[in-house]
Amino acid sequence: MRLARELACKEIVELVTAYLEDVLPIDDRERFEEHLVFCDGCDRYLEQMRVTIATTERVDLGELPPELEERLLEAFRDWRSSS
Amino acid sequence: MRQELSSQDVRLVDGLRAGDELAFAELMCLYGAGMLRVAEMYVPSRAIAEEVVQEAWLGVLKGIGKFEGRSSLKTWLFRIVANTAKTRGVREARSVPFSSLGDARAGEPAVDPDRFLGDGERFPGHWAVPPQNWAPERKLLAKEALDVIEREIARLPPVQRAVITMRDVQGFSSEEVCNALDVSETNQRVLLHRARAKVRGALEEYMK
Numbered sequence: 001m002r003l004a005r006e007l008a009c010k011e012i013v014e015l016v017t018a019y020l021e022d023v024l025p026i027d028d029r030e031r032f033e034e035h036l037v038f039c040d041g042c043d044r045y046l047e048q049m050r051v052t053i054a055t056t057e058r059v060d061l062g063e064l065p066p067e068l069e070e071r072l073l074e075a076f077r078d079w080r081s082s083s
Numbered sequence: 084m085r086q087e088l089s090s091q092d093v094r095l096v097d098g099l100r101a102g103d104e105l106a107f108a109e110l111m112c113l114y115g116a117g118m119l120r121v122a123e124m125y126v127p128s129r130a131i132a133e134e135v136v137q138e139a140w141l142g143v144l145k146g147i148g149k150f151e152g153r154s155s156l157k158t159w160l161f162r163i164v165a166n167t168a169k170t171r172g173v174r175e176a177r178s179v180p181f182s183s184l185g186d187a188r189a190g191e192p193a194v195d196p197d198r199f200l201g202d203g204e205r206f207p208g209h210w211a212v213p214p215q216n217w218a219p220e221r222k223l224l225a226k227e228a229l230d231v232i233e234r235e236i237a238r239l240p241p242v243q244r245a246v247i248t249m250r251d252v253q254g255f256s257s258e259e260v261c262n263a264l265d266v267s268e269t270n271q272r273v274l275l276h277r278a279r280a281k282v283r284g285a286l287e288e289y290m291k
Contacts, residue, residue, distance in 0.1 A: 057251055064119060
């Protein structure tokens with residue numbers, strides 16, 4: 001028996017990260033998944049969030065500015081010679 | 084004591100303690116840029132953020148001998164950076180209180196409300212303008228897609244930027260981010276959700 005009303009798309013999109021992190025309470029999780037079965041828009045939104053995450057993982061932060069890394073290395077050498 | 088540390092952490096900690104410059108280089112390669120990103124969250128300029136990283140690094144060197152591995156090296160390192168940056172931010176007296184930077188509770192929706200049907204419609208809150216299929220896929224694989232993401236991340240409020248950078252770019256767990264930034268799990272998740280939603284939006288524009 002389910003008394004709770006179904007979730008609207010507007011609510012579904014706010015739950016995507018909680019869903020992906022697997023922290024939704026079980027009944028919300030079921031309602032979320034039921035919604036996706038008949039809603040192509042939300043199904044696609046979820047898929048695009050997955051693609052977004054996977055693509056973001058490919059971003060390279062690059063390196064520290066070389067002058068800064070050089071200063072850190074100097075500090076490391078000073079520390080080594082003093083300890 | 085160090086049972087929980089990964090073999091990489093054990094190697095890095097031992098290397099740093101021994102003054103091994105290869106361990107230093109590896110650590111910088113792994114976390115250097117991320118440390119700067121986290122520092123930038125709390126202080127008003129890039130120059131000060133660089134000073135924060137230097138100051139934090141001295142703290143790391145001072146503490147490495149006593150590091151017991153109760154958290155991962157990464158978590159410990161980033162906590163030192165965050166704490167150093169917070170202290171410095173207060174001293175600069177220009178820092179915005181952490182909670183108001185890209186406030187997690189502000190009702191900022193993931194998707195433009197205009198893309199959903201209004202209350203007067205038959206299915207209020209359902210898609211009026213649903214997401215379109217992203218094609219061709221090779222467009223997502225192009226370097227340009229990464230540029231789009233980087234630009235969008237750069238435009239995010241500082242805390243959202245730090246959270247998505249740590250979680251999705253650097254692969255931190257939510258627990259590691261919560262520990263390093265001292266935010267609740269719920270807050271962390273909301274910040275991450277906002278950030279991801281905006282990056283998705285930027286990709287959507289790019290894929291049109």
